[in-house]
Amino acid sequence: MSTSIIIVLILTLIIYIVSALSYSVRIVGVKTGRIAISASIFSIFSLSSRTATTFQEPLLAKVIEKSLNIGSTQGVEFSFRLVLAFSTAGTIIGAILMPTFIKLFSKAVESFSIYRSVPKLIIHSFSKSGIEQFKSSLAKPKRQNIAQLKSLHRMPKKIILFNIIACSISSVGVLASLYSGLTHPEFRTTCSTLAPIINGIATILLTIFIDPYTSMLTDDVIRGECSELQFNRCIIFIVFGLILGTILAQFLLKPAAYIIGIIAKII
Numbered sequence: 001m002s003t004s005i006i007i008v009l010i011l012t013l014i015i016y017i018v019s020a021l022s023y024s025v026r027i028v029g030v031k032t033g034r035i036a037i038s039a040s041i042f043s044i045f046s047l048s049s050r051t052a053t054t055f056q057e058p059l060l061a062k063v064i065e066k067s068l069n070i071g072s073t074q075g076v077e078f079s080f081r082l083v084l085a086f087s088t089a090g091t092i093i094g095a096i097l098m099p100t101f102i103k104l105f106s107k108a109v110e111s112f113s114i115y116r117s118v119p120k121l122i123i124h125s126f127s128k129s130g131i132e133q134f135k136s137s138l139a140k141p142k143r144q145n146i147a148q149l150k151s152l153h154r155m156p157k158k159i160i161l162f163n164i165i166a167c168s169i170s171s172v173g174v175l176a177s178l179y180s181g182l183t184h185p186e187f188r189t190t191c192s193t194l195a196p197i198i199n200g201i202a203t204i205l206l207t208i209f210i211d212p213y214t215s216m217l218t219d220d221v222i223r224g225e226c227s228e229l230q231f232n233r234c235i236i237f238i239v240f241g242l243i244l245g246t247i248l249a250q251f252l253l254k255p256a257a258y259i260i261g262i263i264a265k266i267i
Helices: 003-021 024-032 035-070 076-115 118-125 128-137 143-150 157-183 185-193 195-223 228-266
Strands: none
Touching (some): 003 035, 003 076, 024 035, 024 076, 024 195, 024 228, 035 076, 035 157, 035 195, 076 228, 157 185, 157 195, 195 228
16 A cells, blocks of 8 residues: 555544544533634634645545556545544544544633633643543543434435435545546546536535524524434434434545546546
């Protein structure tokens, strides 16, 4: 396995762990009553995810170019599917870390109101009291939360479905465009530039359906029109949908690459 693929796998884990944990921010915002501060502090964590994403595509493109240069494309599909497997693993790890992250992040939000400075908050996190807070925040998912996945009662089924579709498209978009360039080397550049269009579909689903719904649900909890239990249950289903989306992406890799190849020929 090449160094580029190993780096991509590590970056993929980071991206999808942060992606899964991002839904914890709304839970923390509801618990602490500080939604704006929660989102602001989490942007520090999401910065690592955005940075990792910028390196992922060039490294994968390099793998394609090396394969074409040596005239052997064996192993490329396996590498791409391994990346998708790591996206599933990263999402699962993020889901498992959610209880710990919620406790830890809640304390960080409360501490920010005291220090009122991100650098001071970071310094505090490495202090003796900060380390003690981290140890006391360690928690594992509760069985009753996992058991809630058995019933879709009063759950937004369309939102969950759209979330699964959006996650699968965003997971496979870049990989499919690069893989299409491998199977259609004469249109390699065109195929790679189609990735943002594919991911745009996922962005539209997130922007029109999923994000507004979770924002509305957050406001409902703040106003007392929805219970925290119902809200947390909805978030659990959405995160579980992310896991299913990354699994579905495995089945979409070749069909999506085929469709991108056709589009590249037409335009």
